[in-house]
Amino acid sequence: MEEAGAASDIVLEFKQDVALTEKMRRRVSSLQRSGQKRQDGERLLLPHEAVYRLDFRRQDLRFRRWNVSMGGRGRVTVTGISQHWTPDLTHLMTRQLLEPVGAFWRGAAAAAGDDDDGLKWLEADMQEFGERIAELAKVRKVMYFLVAFKDGAEAARLQCSLAFCSRQ
Incomplete structure (x- = not known):
């Protein structure tokens, strides 16, 4: 899913x-x-989930692409959260989860080689999700995500970023 980007990309x-x-684990x-x-x-929060965040230094972003690298086999699901968290940890409500979600997966056969040729995703959903994140960045400095690791996927083997360009 990675591709060479322009020097002006904001990753x-x-x-x-x-x-x-x-x-969130203590709450459970x-x-x-x-x-x-x-x-x-x-x-x-489920045992196979963790909270991730994106920090926006700029708000005038246009989505370009996802950069994902996942060593080994498994499935990773990224769900955006519309909520702003406060220090008192406002509870996460189901209605605050955004659609669509991002899903990346790789089967055991493709995982034998450690490159990302066997990495699969739903292109239309990933494009829409990236564009939605860029829209939310207009009014946010931080955005939170639930990331679920299934079928052998591990946080230590995942690298995930978004590439944007400036709207200017």
């Missing part, structure tokens, strides 16, 4: 937000220990 790397991921543990149920419509 933003997805970075795991370890502190926020841990807070707290509910389990106390025997309470989640709030109606609340979306709890």
